[in-house]
Amino acid sequence: xxxxxxxxxxxxxxxxxxxxxxxxxxxxxxxxxxxxxxxxxxxxxxxxxxxxxxxxxxxxxxxxxxxxxxxxxxxxxxxxxxxxxxxxxxxxxxxxxxxxxxxxxxxxxxxxxxxxxxxxxxxxxxxxxxxxxxxxxxxxxxxxxxxxxxxxxxxxxxxxxxxxxxxxxxxxxxxxxxxxxxxxxxxxxxxxxxxxxxxxxxxxxxxxxxxxxxxxxxxxxxxxxxxxxxxxxxxxxxxxxxxxxxxxxxxxxxxxxxxxxxxxxxxxxxxxxxxxxxxxxxxxxxxxxxxxxxxxxxxxxxxxxxxxxxxxxxxxxxxxxxx
Amino acid sequence: xxxxxxxxxxxxxxxxxxxxxxxxxxxxxxxxxxxxxxxxxxxxxxxxxxxxxxxxxxxxxxxxxxxxxxxxxxxxxxxx
Numbered sequence: 001x002x003x004x005x006x007x008x009x010x011x012x013x014x015x016x017x018x019x020x021x022x023x024x025x026x027x028x029x030x031x032x033x034x035x036x037x038x039x040x041x042x043x044x045x046x047x048x049x050x051x052x053x054x055x056x057x058x059x060x061x062x063x064x065x066x067x068x069x070x071x072x073x074x075x076x077x078x079x080x081x082x083x084x085x086x087x088x089x090x091x092x093x094x095x096x097x098x099x100x101x102x103x104x105x106x107x108x109x110x111x112x113x114x115x116x117x118x119x120x121x122x123x124x125x126x127x128x129x130x131x132x133x134x135x136x137x138x139x140x141x142x143x144x145x146x147x148x149x150x151x152x153x154x155x156x157x158x159x160x161x162x163x164x165x166x167x168x169x170x171x172x173x174x175x176x177x178x179x180x181x182x183x184x185x186x187x188x189x190x191x192x193x194x195x196x197x198x199x200x201x202x203x204x205x206x207x208x209x210x211x212x213x214x215x216x217x218x219x220x221x222x223x224x225x226x227x228x229x230x231x232x233x234x235x236x237x238x239x240x241x242x243x244x245x246x247x248x249x250x251x252x253x254x255x256x257x258x259x260x261x262x263x264x265x266x267x268x269x270x271x272x273x274x275x276x277x278x279x280x281x282x283x284x285x286x287x288x289x290x291x292x293x294x295x296x297x298x299x300x301x302x303x304x305x306x307x308x309x310x311x312x313x314x315x316x317x318x319x320x321x322x323x
Numbered sequence: 324x325x326x327x328x329x330x331x332x333x334x335x336x337x338x339x340x341x342x343x344x345x346x347x348x349x350x351x352x353x354x355x356x357x358x359x360x361x362x363x364x365x366x367x368x369x370x371x372x373x374x375x376x377x378x379x380x381x382x383x384x385x386x387x388x389x390x391x392x393x394x395x396x397x398x399x400x401x402x403x
Binding site for chain 1 (some may be wrong): 368370382
């Protein structure tokens with residue numbers, strides 16, 4: 001008996017071919033915030049480690065920022081738009097849920113009729129999307145995939161709530177993922193803790209986000225170490241092999257706590273883009289990676305460990321080779 | 324473990340996590356107002372207390388622990 005369903009040829013591995021990002025024009029310092037709310041530079045720097053962040057202007061919409069970042073990632077990959085078969089757009093800040101914006105972003109980039117959809121896994125969205133992109137390529141369902149993380153968190157933040165307004169910000173980052181003989185994206189270590197679904201939420205009847213800061217901080221600094229270890233174990237590498245550690249930029253103290261617990265080598269470069277960018281949710285990891293590559297702190301071929309985590313609560317991490 | 328031993332152990336944690344001088348960690352002191360411990364450092368202290376004393380401090384209990392004395396009483400009551 002022969003199978004009636006045929007499957008496409010598979011690829012041995014997938015890797016990131018190009019990265020791109022978009023930072024909104026408007027730079028907002030802690031002193032700027034102190035003009036309008038009861039806070040100050042010292043308070044913000046000690047608690048979350050943020051010195052400044054970018055806030056999108058009206059014309060810097062989710063679609064415009066996604067197109068800008070996606071276009072740069074495409075250019076960096078060297079691929080023409082028609083070689084992309086799938087667009088996965090991660091965002092948690094769409095104010096209108098219908099339609100999703102993945103198809104429109106693909107259209108604007110001149111990608112002809114790809115599979116395209118939005119994915120909401122909160123601040124873990126980029127790593128979820130990257131895992132799905134890698135799997136779609138390895139399974140033969142797509143030749144190349146464009147992954148975008150884009151947020152306008154200022155749209156869903158109460159500007160007078162100092163527990164969130166000093167933290168959340170806007171921006172976009174993107175990656176073009178394609179096939180490779182040597183795997184450049186390790187297996188994803190993902191999961192969720194849905195019992196804590198209210199820890200980061202836009203509650204019914206509200207239009208802005210609230211966050212149980214202590215609970216999230218505790219979860220991030222105690223429960224996620226095992227996920228980072230799992231991502232490395234699945235990829236067959238250890239902390240000493242990691243050149244770049246780029247966790248979601250939620251709070252500098254969480255970044256430092258994770259770094260301390262994992263025991264990397266002294267040479268490991270740790271992403272601290274939150275200092276300049278604030279917390280940009282699904283955009284934070286590609287923003288951090290492009291910043292490190294542009295500054296020369298990280299280089300092509302480096303082995304990076306990434307981890308996204310946030311509302312849901314969700315988390316996902318993997319080991320990557322930087323393009 | 325006696326209250327004195329708990330206080331000594333807690334003072335060690337406070338010194339390590341938040342740089343509090345051990346002699347200052349007396350029961351009447353408020354973490355926030357007297358010892359300048361912020362809300363995230365409270366989480367780190369809670370985690371360290373759990374490891375050191377084998378007690379569980381749920382998130383909603385953490386908000387009720389305002390002073391060093393509150394913490395000592397909580398540990399005393401809940402230790403195995």
